[in-house]
Structure formats: structure tokens, C-alpha cells
Amino acid sequence: MWRLIARNLLTRPVADPAPAPDPAALEALGKRVADSGRQRLGRSLAIRHVDAGSCNACELELHALSNPYHDLERFGLSFVASPRHADVLLVTGPVARNMRDALHATWVAVPEPRWVIAAGACAIDGGCFAGAPEVLGGADAVIPVDLTIPGCPPTPTALLAGLLALLAVER
Amino acid sequence: MTALECFLAPYPVASVPPVLARHLDDDGWQALRSALAVEAWDLTGLWHDGGDVLATLVDPGDGTLALVRHRPNPASGGWGSLGGLRPGAIRLERTVVDRGGPRPADATDRRPWLDHQAQPTLGYPFLPVEGEGLHQVPVGPVHAGIIEPGHFRFHAQGEAVVRLEARLGYVRKGTLEAMVGRAPGDAAVLAGRLSGDTTVAHSIAFARAVEAALGIAVPARAHWLRAVMLEVERLANHFGDCGAIANDAAFALLHMECGRARERIARTAAPLFGHRLMMDRVVPGGVAVDPDDRDIAALSALLPVLAEHLAAYRRTYRGLPSLLDRTLTTGRIAPALARCYAAGGVVGRASGQAIIPGQDARTRPGVPPYDMLPVVPVGRDAGDVDARVQVRLDEIEASLALIAAMIEHMPRGEVRVVLPDTSGEGLGWAEGFRGDCQWWVRLEHGKVAAVFGRDPSWFHWPLLEAAIDGNIIADFPLINKSINGSYSGVDL
Ligand code: SF4
Numbered sequence A: 001m002w003r004l005i006a007r008n009l010l011t012r013p014v015a016d017p018a019p020a021p022d023p024a025a026l027e028a029l030g031k032r033v034a035d036s037g038r039q040r041l042g043r044s045l046a047i048r049h050v051d052a053g054s055c056n057a058c059e060l061e062l063h064a065l066s067n068p069y070h071d072l073e074r075f076g077l078s079f080v081a082s083p084r085h086a087d088v089l090l091v092t093g094p095v096a097r098n099m100r101d102a103l104h105a106t107w108v109a110v111p112e113p114r115w116v117i118a119a120g121a122c123a124i125d126g127g128c129f130a131g132a133p134e135v136l137g138g139a140d141a142v143i144p145v146d147l148t149i150p151g152c153p154p155t156p157t158a159l160l161a162g163l164l165a166l167l168a169v170e171r
Numbered sequence B: 001m002t003a004l005e006c007f008l009a010p011y012p013v014a015s016v017p018p019v020l021a022r023h024l025d026d027d028g029w030q031a032l033r034s035a036l037a038v039e040a041w042d043l044t045g046l047w048h049d050g051g052d053v054l055a056t057l058v059d060p061g062d063g064t065l066a067l068v069r070h071r072p073n074p075a076s077g078g079w080g081s082l083g084g085l086r087p088g089a090i091r092l093e094r095t096v097v098d099r100g101g102p103r104p105a106d107a108t109d110r111r112p113w114l115d116h117q118a119q120p121t122l123g124y125p126f127l128p129v130e131g132e133g134l135h136q137v138p139v140g141p142v143h144a145g146i147i148e149p150g151h152f153r154f155h156a157q158g159e160a161v162v163r164l165e166a167r168l169g170y171v172r173k174g175t176l177e178a179m180v181g182r183a184p185g186d187a188a189v190l191a192g193r194l195s196g197d198t199t200v201a202h203s204i205a206f207a208r209a210v211e212a213a214l215g216i217a218v219p220a221r222a223h224w225l226r227a228v229m230l231e232v233e234r235l236a237n238h239f240g241d242c243g244a245i246a247n248d249a250a251f252a253l254l255h256m257e258c259g260r261a262r263e264r265i266a267r268t269a270a271p272l273f274g275h276r277l278m279m280d281r282v283v284p285g286g287v288a289v290d291p292d293d294r295d296i297a298a299l300s301a302l303l304p305v306l307a308e309h310l311a312a313y314r315r316t317y318r319g320l321p322s323l324l325d326r327t328l329t330t331g332r333i334a335p336a337l338a339r340c341y342a343a344g345g346v347v348g349r350a351s352g353q354a355i356i357p358g359q360d361a362r363t364r365p366g367v368p369p370y371d372m373l374p375v376v377p378v379g380r381d382a383g384d385v386d387a388r389v390q391v392r393l394d395e396i397e398a399s400l401a402l403i404a405a406m407i408e409h410m411p412r413g414e415v416r417v418v419l420p421d422t423s424g425e426g427l428g429w430a431e432g433f434r435g436d437c438q439w440w441v442r443l444e445h446g447k448v449a450a451v452f453g454r455d456p457s458w459f460h461w462p463l464l465e466a467a468i469d470g471n472i473i474a475d476f477p478l479i480n481k482s483i484n485g486s487y488s489g490v491d492l
Helices: A002-010 A023-036 A057-064 A097-109 A121-125 A156-168 B026-038 B089-098 B175-179 B184-191 B196-214 B220-248 B252-273 B293-318 B321-327 B335-340 B345-349 B385-409 B461-467 B473-483
Strands: A045-051 A077-079 A088-092 A115-119 A135-137 A147-149 B020-024 B042-048 B053-058 B065-070 B134-139 B151-157 B160-167 B424-431 B436-444 B447-454
Touching (some): A002 B252, A002 B293, A023 A147, A023 A156, A045 A097, A057 A156, A057 B196, A057 B252, A088 A097, A097 A135, A115 A121, A115 A156, A147 A156, B020 B026, B042 B436, B053 B436, B089 B461, B160 B461, B160 B473, B175 B184, B175 B447, B184 B196, B184 B447, B196 B220, B196 B424, B196 B436, B196 B447, B220 B252, B220 B293, B220 B473, B252 B293, B293 B321, B293 B385, B321 B385, B321 B473, B335 B461, B385 B473, B461 B473
Parallel strands (some): A045 A077, A045 A088, A088 A115, A115 A147, B020 B065
Antiparallel strands (some): B042 B053, B053 B065, B134 B151, B151 B160, B424 B436, B436 B447
């Protein structure tokens, strides 16, 4: 253990430089903020993740956000355990019929002002599961979506660029 | 499996290694049930193809594979359940019913499993527990971390878990139904997403089933590239799991160490195969990428780096009594129970199953390129969280050596062939990081007519319920992570 700690103390962090906020997301978000009259969220965001029916690969890339290369928390972004503590609901996967109620209940439990991100092709419009018999569609089939992050799965860098757009958007 | 050979008419199903396939009439199915009561055959799959009930069996003595097909006869009361003989069949039989198939006449568990419309979890008759001072703890479907949804119902007495029962099915998408009618190449996109973390293994197993059904041979280089991807996927997930287990024992240092290793693997895979998780790289007919020597050299260069991460994990893990205190003797799965469920993969091998021939699908005869490489299954007998960590660490070491050997001996040439528009039925397997993924497919004129993918998690989830028995609720995340069943993989 001490060898590992010593190595970590004596070497530079491996963290990547911050990606630029996704310009497309910035533009879309700017509109949403103007239309809804919601306040921008400030410099720190608590994110609650809900898997609405994913294949579980999106979750792998969400996990990767916390590794030393992406180091999500240096941006003031963190995943929280309860929707009550969250500013952002991040949805992955198509909405499975059996998850509809749980997704809706989780969204209701997030206090306002709240933002919803649909991450990954499936959460955007059902992706490759669109039309599958037990799938209702993208997250917007059940709750309003503010921001989409494409990819199958979205890379951690794409996820970061989308999340940073949420921090950067000006009223 | 000589007794099975005399059960009626053979019918053609292709696979490597070959499978003994039989049609069973009512008497034949009854004979099978009688045989299962006395023989040691494992049940490794059970599904319904719209007309018939199909089941795969393995003889644990010599690894012989068999597929039986039985047309339920309403006149004689339907079909007889295998659940009382092989407990691993119970949820598969409930799934047959939920997917619109006939119910076994003498099924003991008649509750819907995947079908939440017929029976929501609210009001679901969980198995009862009797005794003093019991309380229930419902958990899920939405859990506190970044994980898939599922419901766990604990009955506890103080801190100790008396019974755990899971209700899954939340991420049911109808994946198999959505594959029907598609060309194999399009269906493969969904097969590779039955459980996305083990996408390479499911893609290989599905591709091999299709190729067997169509009777086509894949170029040698494709087999080798598939195997490299399969081992890279194993490395990534084993590192991920070992890190997550340490994290669930509140030891973040090893979690971050493994996070580094995992990210390095993804970053090497991205330019090499064109996708961080290698999704859609294995296709029926071969592989969709042919990396050049320079890209492959980057993988060679990664191997010693990963060996360093492995050594750091081992050194740290061994030297931490506070961590070992959490993993040793925790969440024990007795070898006899693992046997009873024919548990595949790490879960089985950590509970004494490594000695079963073919338990590791890479060791089955004639499977290229593993038939040319030294694959020695590693195992432990303790069956606790520590044993599952140790098996994963040993498998990381073995995979590093395998990848080095594959790179050295990789043949050159074509990597893909065109599929004919013909018909046939085939079975395929691949040993993913969780265990053996099995796919069966029937093709008609180049389109999928019926299909079934069986993730190894089917036989791991029930063992989780046994592993927690007598442990404290606080150890559940640790035990669950050490087994790491796939939700999407079984929610179909
Ligand atoms: S977007 Fe892709 S990776 Fe994410 S859940 Fe859908 S299929 Fe899986």
C-alpha cells in the first residue's frame, strides 16, 4: 500500500485536461434556460443516475468518469445516492416498460430546478432498441429532457463535455 | 451421455464442438426427467422457440454437450418441469411463460418473473420467512450507485440476513424478439447488447451460432482477433470488478488503481479496434476490423504495464488485514451448490468447479484458437469473496500471457466472409469474463427465425441469494459485486 501511495505522491496526476464544453449542447441549453426561466445551476452539480433499461455499457463509461484520468469531481461534479440531493437526473438506456414508473418517481423526487440529461443513443430515442416490444422509447417518452449526449455508449470525454456545458451555460 | 443417445430421432444442429441433438416425444421427455434424477448432467439453458421447448445439457464427466427439443402435447397435459430436478431451470421456465410459451404442467413456482404487467413487484408474493423479530428491507429497483435496476427483498433478524430474494426484469427490453426477422448482421448489434459489458463474448457466441447454422468457415485471422478482443474484455472487466470489490470494502486506493488499468485498456482498444469497449467489432462471418502491426504493437506494450497494476493489486491486497477481514469467509457459495446450478465462470471456478471439463468454454475441444493455446482454468475451493478475487487476479495473469501468445502467433489473411442466405440451426459459445455465454439460432433464408441467448448470470443470481445467507446486510454490496451478475443479460 505504501509503495502505491508513494508512487501517487511522487508522480504527476494522470488526469486529462478539461474538454471544452460541447458547443451544440451549450446552444441548446442556452435556449432551454431562456425559455424556461430556470436559473443556471452555478459551479457545482450533484448528479443522480438512473438506468431506465440500458444494456449496461453506458454505465461502464459513467464509471470511467470517476477514474483518475477523467476525475469528474475536480469540476465540482459528483454522483449522489439520492434523487433528493440531485440537481441533475442523468438517464441511460431506452425506457423499458418495467422501468417507466421507477424513472418517473425518481424524476419527481429530484427537487426543482432540475435538469434531465439523456445520455447515449438509447436514452435519446431508443437507439438500437427502438421498436423492441418492451421498450417505450427514449427518456423523453416519460420525462422532459433538457440535454442529450450522443454515443453508443458516449465516451467519458463526450459525457464530460456535455456536463461542462451545463456548468458553462449563461442565462 | 449414452443414455441420451438412445432417446429418439437425432436432428441437425451444428456447433463447435459438436452437440448431440435429439427430438424428444412425451416418453422421451419423461425418460429425460427420470435420467436427470439419477445422472449428474448439468442443465445449461432452457427456452421456447414458439413451438418447442429446448434445453441444453452438459455431461460434467466428459464435457459432452446435448440439445433436446420437445413439442409439448396439450392432450397429455403439456410438458413436465425440470425445475424440481435442476433448480437453475426454475427462472428459465418462468421466463418461457412470460415470453408467451406454455407453462410446465407441474411447475412449483408459478409467479411471473420478467412480466411486471402480470405481477408488479408491489404485491409480489416473496417467499415467506417465519420466526421471531424478523423485519423486511426492500431495496430497489433504483439503487444508490451507478448500477442496473433490480429489486432485492431482505428478510433480516437484527443485522443477519435470513433470506434474500431478488425480483429482476426491470430492464427487460424484448431484445430477443427484436432480433427476429433481421439478417444476422443486424441481429448481431442486439446480441452484442444483451449485456453490454460482455459485448465481445456475446457477439462471438452469437456469430459462432450463426456460422454453424449456415455451415460456413471463418478465416483463421478472424478467430484470433476475436480471441484477442475476448481476452482484452476479460482484462478490462476483471480489473474493474477487483477494483469495485475493494471499493465496496471502502478501500478506494485499489479502486483507483484498477480504474487506471481499465482506462488504459479502453484507450488502447479504441485505436486498435475502433471502439473503447469493442462493440460491433465481432460480426457473423468474421470481424469488422483488421488492425495493422503498429496498432497491435501498442497492445503488446500495454501488457507489462497491466502486469505492474496486477502486481500492485496483489501486493496491496495481501498486506491489508482490514480488507482481508471483509473478503475472507464472506459470501460463501459451497461447491456442492455451485455444482447444483452448474455455475459457470469465475463464480463456479471460485467454488471448486474448475475441474469440470469444459466448464471454461475456452477449454472445449476444437474451439479456435484456444485449441492451439495453453488454457488452464484456475480455481479455488473456498467459494468466498476472497476466492472470487483470487480467481479474477489469476485469470488476469493468464489472459496477459494468452494475449502475448496470440499476438506472436497471429496468422495473416482475410478477416471476414460473406454470409449466404440459407437456413439452418446452430449453437455457439464463448467464455466471457462472467462465464460461458451461449447462443442458439434458427435461420430461415438468411433471416433470424428464432433465437435465444443465455447469459451466465442466469445461474449466478440464485447463488447470490444463497451466498448472503447468514451474512450481515452491510456485506451485501461486497458479495453482490464479487458475483457481479448482469441484469440486462437475464432481463432479455
Ligand atoms: S446507448 Fe449503446 S451502450 Fe448505451 S445503453 Fe444503448 S446500446 Fe447500450
